[in-house]
Amino acid sequence: MMHQIKLNLKEFKCIVIGVSAGGMEALSKLLASLPADFPLSVIIVQHLHKTSTGYYLEYYNEKCSLFVKEAEQNETIKAGNIYFAPPDYHLLVEDNETLILSSDEKVNYSRPSIDILFESAADAYREKLIGIILTGANNDGDEGMRIIKQKGGFTIAQNPLEAEFPVMPQSAIDTGTIDLILTLNEIINELIKRYK
Amino acid sequence: MKTDIENIEIDLFLEAVFKCYGYDFRHYARASLKRRIKKLIKKNGYKRINDMTSDILHDRSFFLKVVYDFSITVTEMFRDPSFYRNLREKIIPYLKTYPFIKIWHAGCATGEEVYSLAILLKEEGIYNKTTIFATDFNGDALETARQGIYSLKDMQTYTTNYQKAGGKASFADYYHAKYKSAIMSNALSQNVTFANHNLVTDSIFGEMHLILCRNVLIYFNRELQNRVLSLFNESLVKKGFLALGSKESIQFSSLENDFKPIDKKNKIFQKIKQANI
Known part of the structure; x- marks a missing residue:
């Protein structure tokens, strides 16, 4: 099935990524590969401990050519920015492409929850959204990926064989709504080569 | 479609x-x-x-x-301990100078933060001259707040929060355990008035020295946020304080110039007279 579906980045506006705490390395490799003139916005839920401070932002910012920041209430989403959900807050996308936070109950034992970001982003961006699930140890993101697909977006899961924690990508794949199953390097190639 | x-x-x-x-x-x-x-x-x-x-x-x-x-009732005692620590260190000394103090805790949900505030005021010796108005539109949550009975298993987290917030005594002194519940000491709610109030449709009810409204505004759109902030502005005495949730801000709101930040990180603001700008 791989590579039969062509991914043309020009057709998209936003990428959402779900990854759990252990995915720091995978995620930073992916984010660092994005060139400074990358045309899409990137919004990320990483499951971090609620007391995590801004150190992870510094860590990513050091490695990336794109601007990495924590999402703020009512912030307008800009192309080429990378936004992280703040620890202990859910992050949602409004239809007018602004970001909002919520401290609702945990979903899938998680706050921020991947599902909450993905579902709201799917509503806002419809077929202009790419959803990516990387390494992780629970099934947060399944419902989100299903809805991204349902609204016409594009879905990618990291190949569980190479993922540090295969549960999350495997669980997303098992929903039957994943367009491409790729290794990290293949994801990077897709995103960058297709764009160039 | x-x-x-x-x-x-x-x-x-x-x-x-x-x-x-x-x-x-x-x-x-x-x-x-x-x-x-x-x-x-x-x-x-x-x-x-x-x-x-x-x-x-x-x-x-x-x-x-x-x-x-x-209504979102997710809350905890001494939520964001650094906020309570800074409230204690930066705002309480100022409040101490008043002969009596009125505090409005808007959107108090099930009341965990009201009891946290009461503990802080007790330890700083100003509880007896303070009245706390704790309001929410959710009647069920308010009833829980009024009763002050919480799950015993949460007390461990709350104790840690309390210590991080600069607590001066032993947290266990403020509640007694019964079966699986922690019952908050009556002395903490003596000066608290729990009342049903809807921030969206009701108006102000008094002059306050401090208003706490944490993690409520994030659920409102910009227009409603501005409206509620104006309500707080009207309700505060000159140089009164406003405390918001850790991801909320007065910055970029229509009230931006009516307040100055006292603690940017912990979102504590002070009303300033506009003529002074």
């Missing part, structure tokens, strides 16, 4: 709730609201939002059952 119809259904639902019962959720941040409505549909076994709207219109008891699902 389906989403557009869904948005129309949400509009109709919100309009119905407002016109029929006076609860106005029309200016809540849409994405969180949508999620909550969808959850309600699922929980109550509906296929469409419109089916629920119809039942809401004709069945008051059903409405009363679901309305409280629109």
Whole structure:
């Protein structure tokens, strides 16, 4: 099935990524590969401990050519920015492409929850959204990926064989709504080569 | 297309709730609201939002059952300990200079933070000259707040929070354990008035020295945020303090110039007289 579906980045506006705490390395490799003139916005839920401070932002910012920041209430989403959900807050996308936070109950034992970001982003961006699930140890993101697909977006899961924690990508794949199953390097190639 | 119809259904639902019962959720941040409505549909076994709207219109008891699902009651004692530490260190010394103190805790939900505040005031020796107005529109949550009975298993986290917040005594002195519950000491609620108040539709009820409203504004859209901030502005004495949630700010609101930040990180602001700018 791989590579039969062509991914043309020009057709998209936003990428959402779900990854759990252990995915720091995978995620930073992916984010660092994005060139400074990358045309899409990137919004990320990483499951971090609620007391995590801004150190992870510094860590990513050091490695990336794109601007990495924590999402703020009512912030307008800009192309080429990378936004992280703040620890202990859910992050949602409004239809007018602004970001909002919520401290609702945990979903899938998680706050921020991947599902909450993905579902709201799917509503806002419809077929202009790419959803990516990387390494992780629970099934947060399944419902989100299903809805991204349902609204016409594009879905990618990291190949569980190479993922540090295969549960999350495997669980997303098992929903039957994943367009491409790729290794990290293949994801990077897709995103960058297709764009160039 | 389906989403557009869904948005129309949400509009109709919100309009119905407002016109029929006076609860106005029309200016809540849409994405969180949508999620909550969808959850309600699922929980109550509906296929469409419109089916629920119809039942809401004709069945008051059903409405009363679901309305409280629109308020978020996620909270904890000494939530964001650094906020309480800075409140203690930066604001309390100022409050101490008043002969009496009025504090409004708006959107207090189940009251965990009201008891946290009461403990802090006790330890700083100003509880006896303070009146705390603790308000919420959620009657169920308010009843829990009034009773001050919480789950014993949460007390471990709260104790840690209390210590990080600069607590001066032993947290266990403030509650007694019974079966699986922690019952907060009566002395903490003596000067607290719990009252039903809706920030969206009700007006102010007194001059306050400090207003706490944490993690409430994030559920409102910009317009409603501005309206509620004006309400707080009107309600504060000159140089009164406003404390918001850790991800909320007065920055970029229409009230930006009416307040100055005292603690940017912990979102504590002070009302300044506009003429002084």
